[in-house]
Amino acid sequence: MADTRNAGRPLSPHLQVYEKSLTMTLSIVHRITGVALYAGTLLLVWWLTAAAISEPYFDMVQSVFGSWPGKLVLFGFTWALIHHTLGGIRHLVWDTGRGFDLRHVEMGARLTLAGSIILTAVVWAIALGVS
């Protein structure tokens, strides 16, 4: 816990002193999508176990996911999954010691964001179009 005995002591500057950047936003978005996917796992496992339980129960679950709110959640799940995967690949590239210069960091951020939006659109175009 923070020591509050000398609350007036000088503190080192934190996030608010920096100008906002795309790389900064993607950093926290990687964590947020990770946590969202953690919760989303419950949906995937619910769907799988429903298929193993019974026909009426599975049909109920399918109709929940097939409804508009359900589709909206699945759309968000798709984007989070793709974005977190692309962001993860970006991290794996950094793990090899490459791509730390500003130009590549910025380029990686743009590619990750654009890639996740395009791939999500492609997946949903297939999902909605051909059905």
Next chain:
Amino acid sequence: MLKKTPLGQVLGLGSAKAGTEHWWHQRVTAIAGIPLVIFLVIYLLVHRGASRAEITESMHNPIVAILMGLTIANLAWHMRLGLQVVIEDYVHTYQTKYALLLLNTFFAVVMAVAALYAILKMSIGL
């Protein structure tokens, strides 16, 4: 002069009581996750709006059942590691932190076991 026991020296863990396993497992599951996520997205696209019979039928294919099992198991381990870091970063009250870390582990294990049970049941047709 090293003030370490021989065992402590060999394990090389220091006061943090953990080495690089966490970091390494996060990477191993991240790399494994790339093809598994591609499999999952394709599987879900192919089986969108499928009936229960069609899902069960798909699980009769051992490759599909094994890939789905691997996907969920890998995901469970990866997300447990990830949320652990989030909890350690933001929760600094001793009791709450350890309660959440326990719940995190329980949740990941329950998700993995439930999914593996469902896959096995459909695949072998118990």
